[in-house]
């Protein structure tokens with residue numbers, strides 16, 4: 001069973017005169033353990049596609065099936081259950097301002113059922129170490145650099161043991177070496193836990209980790225490149 | 227223990243509040259202000275209603291008879307004295323005290339101006355007050371033309387208490403009759419009476435010769451120990467004709483308070499004041515919490531995007547509301563105490579913090595805070611998370 005199946009997905013913003021078609025007839029699928037890169041010019045609808053797959057937006061037209069759950073016409077409870085199994089790395093980090101780096105990551109680990117507080121905290125620390133932030137754990141987001149914030153956001157997404165990882169330009173604020181390390185971490189995760197990864201990126205240096213490359217332009221998917 | 231550790235989480239509500247101390251202080255100031263407003267209005271209202279029954283409370287009685295035509299302490303009608311004697315036929319009744327009750331024109335001995343004062347006339351040999359030290363003073367009334375003056379009366383009646391304490395003979399006129407102040411008591415003023423005086427039945431009737439004979443305004447009934455007042459009231463109601471109302475002492479107190487609460491604009495004004503305090507408080511608290519929640523809305527949306535349930539987030543915000551209410555209540559309570567002290571000093575009204583009012587205000591603040599928090603979360607309920615951040 002594929003982790004993500006998208007068929008004839010369409011999406012538009014606005015009403016009446018202002019209505020603009022952002023996604024048109026998108027169809028593709030991702031297998032568990034596969035790493036797929038999504039590229040395309042700014043404003044072509046990549047983030048919109050990601051939020052639709054992540055059950056953060058209501059599907060308007062077409063079919064979206066994530067981890068065996070159809071999302072078109074799904075209720076609130078069902079979408080919440082799906083989100084729980086998805087790790088989302090946002091373009092704007094979206095860290096909680098009032099929590100330290102460690103606590104932010106633990107908000108991800110707290111979603112794991114049946115673990116003690118200590119186990120969840122250790123989980124959070126382990127992921128922070130994995131992204132190279134072991135000495136920044138107590139800092140608030142406002143005291144972290146852009147790249148450090150991005151890595152906290154990655155650790156938070158991974159701490160919930162997702163079966164699907166949606167990453168919106170996770171390496172945008174990182175230098176080439178750190179960016180490389182982070183992407184390899186994601187790739188290893190995909191292999192070991194057969195987690196599917198869909199990553200938006202403009203970074204040509206990391207194209208080689210992908211199993212597949214999807215290219216978008218003006219809301220349409222160009223022919224897939226292997 | 228295991229469940230506790232499993233349930234333990236990051237104290238998100240607490241951190242959301244305390245990581246912005248200035249905003250927290252502003253919010254607390256707003257909530258405290260709302261609380262103080264309510265304490266003030268409710269305190270005044272209850273204080274004034276309490277004051278209207280200070281004399282009623284002092285009577286040594288379990289059951290009180292009044293005329294059904296009486297409207298309040300300032301308009302007491304008479305009923306046949308026979309009815310009070312008839313109650314003695316009930317085995318549970320131990321004794322009775324007939325009371326004359328009416329407003330009289332008191333002449334201020336200094337300015338010679340007249341002013342209405344509440345006069346109570348009773349037989350000094352009968353038990354009258356439930357406070358023995360008060361009852362002990364009534365002996366002097368056996369001499370005709372003597373009265374006891376309430377030293378808490380308003381100063382417009384003249385410097386009676388001062389003169390008396392200086393040892394002067396204080397005499398004045400009531401309805402053209404000479405009376406002499408033979409002692410001071412402390413009863414207290416109310417809506418209806420700016421001052422009080424006590425006298426014997428004989429003197430009372432001399433001062434009010436137009437009163438029909440054989441009529442009294444109030445009948446005090448004392449029961450034997452262990453008798454159930456409510457049951458005796460039922461029995462007396464059956465036995466007595468309906469030209470008399472039979473009330474328990476509490477019923478008598480309620481009768482007076484209800485008059486001021488519901489039949490006059492005074493009760494309405496103060497209830498409106500308390501309601502205004504609540505509404506203004508609600509508006510302040512809602513504003514404070516709404517900006518707070520709106521400010522954090524993208525973060526709540528992020529948590530929803532991570533897979534947290536809506537009910538979990540509502541819990542976080544409710545706890546925020548709860549902390550704010552609890553923290554804002556403490557200064558409101560303390561300031562309320564201070565204000566009551568101040569008002570008590572300035573007006574002699576019996577305004578004080580009682581448990582039920584403290585709880586009422588606490589409940590109202592809790593309701594305001596939690597409701598406002600929930601209302602502010604409406605946007606999160608309707609919208610997709612992606613619409614918010």
Ligand SMILES: Nc1ncnc2c1ncn2[C@@H]1O[C@H](COP(=O)(O)OP(=O)(O)OP(=O)(O)O)[C@@H](O)[C@H]1O
Nearest residue numbers: 013014022041042043044045046047048049091613
């Ligand atoms: N909430 C919205 N309301 C209206 N239009 C929107 C909204 N969000 C996005 N759009 C429009 O939809 C189009 C696609 O947006 P999207 O964010 O998906 O682009 P993107 O491919 O992620 O771009 P970038 O690479 O710059 O992040 C853009 O033209 C944008 O203006």
Ligand SMILES: [Mg+2]
Nearest residue numbers: 046047091168
């Ligand atoms: Mg984007």
